[in-house]
Amino acid sequence: MEFSSKLLENAVNQISQLPGIGKRTALRLALHLLRQPKENTHKLSLALETMVNDLKLCKSCHNISDNDLCDICANPLRKTDVICVVEDIRDVMAIENTASHKGLYHVLGGKISPMDGVGPHDLNISSLVEKVKNGSVKELIFALSPTMEGDTTNFYIYKQIKEFEVETSTIARGISVGDELEYADEITLGRSILNRIPFENSLKL
C-alpha cells in the first residue's frame, strides 16, 4: 500500500497493530477520524492513554478496577466465602450480567496453554491458593471455558487445593437453552445425560 502521507501511514500502521484489524480496515478508520471533528480523535486518544496509565487491578481478585479493591470485592453484601474462578474480566462481566453469582471472583488472567507459552506461573494461581490456605473460602466455582486448556487449568488448581477443606464445583455442561437436541455434539449430549438433575430442581430455575 502506497501512502501519500507519512502521518497517515504511521497512523494506519499503529491502528493495524490491533488484533483483527488489517491495513485496509485501519485505513478506513483513519480516514473516518480525518472526516470527524478533531476533538473526537483527541477524546479517543486521551481515553486510551488514561486507561492504560491509571487503570489498576483489584488487589484481591485481579479484576480491572479504578481503586485498589474492585467494586465487587468492596461490596459488603457479597458472600466472601464463595469464589468463582474465571479466565479474564470479560467472564466476570458475563457472569455478573446473569445475576446468578452472589460471591466474589478470582481472575486468573488466562488459561494454562503450553502451545501459547502460558504456564501456571504466568497466571494468578498462587494468590488463589493463598486465599484457600487461609481457610476463608468455603466453595470454589470453576467457570473456565470447557476446552482442553480450561480443563487443564481447573485440574492444576484442584491439585494445589485439594488438601485444604474447600468444596469445588464446576459450571454445568449441557445443552444450551433453546438448542435443538439433534444438533448437539455427542460429548455435550452424553454429559448432559450423565449430569442430569432432578426435574423438580429445574422447575425452580
Place this chain on the structure above:
Amino acid sequence: MEFSSKLLENAVNQISQLPGIGKRTALRLALHLLRQPKENTHKLSLALETMVNDLKLCKSCHNISDNDLCDICANPLRKTDVICVVEDIRDVMAIENTASHKGLYHVLGGKISPMDGVGPHDLNISSLVEKVKNGSVKELIFALSPTMEGDTTNFYIYKQIKEFEVETSTIARGISVGDELEYADEITLGRSILNRIPFENSLKL
C-alpha cells in the same frame, strides 16, 4: 454492559464510536491494549493525534498530503494536462497501485448523494471546473464507482465543463479479469459487448 471501571468504560465507549466496531469488539481491543506495554498505546494515540492535527489536503488536488502540494502534484514527471477524477483518497491509492495513470488526480471527497444529504456544493467540484476553465486540462478521466451516485456526479461535472474544450472519458465497464461470463450481471455483460474493443488492442495490454 456493566463495567468494573469507569476508565475502561470510557475507553470502550470511545473506541466503539469508530465505524464497524461494536461494544464487544471495543472491549476486546481495550483489553488487548491493557495487556500490551504502555508505550504501544502511547504510540497509537500519538499517531492518531498528529495525523488529525498536522495532516493537510493538497491545495491543487485535495489528496491527503504532508505538504501544501502532494507528492503526485509536485512530481515534474507527471502529465499535468490529464486529470483523473476520483471519489476519495483510497481511489488514488488504488489507481496508483496499477501504475496505469501518468497524469494528476482530483479528489472530490465523495459523491453527490441526496439520500445522504451530500450535494454538489459539499464536494470539491468548483476547483475542478476552475482548472478546466483555465484551459490547462486536455483530458478528464471520470473514475467514480459505477453506481447511481457515481453516474450522477459524473454527469453533473460533465454539464459544468462541456462548454470548454476538454476531452472526457470514463473508466471501462466490463467483465472483471478472471470472472466467469455466465455469472456476470446483464447490464455489465451488455455494456461489455457494446463497448467492445479491437482484439489487437487487447493483445497490447
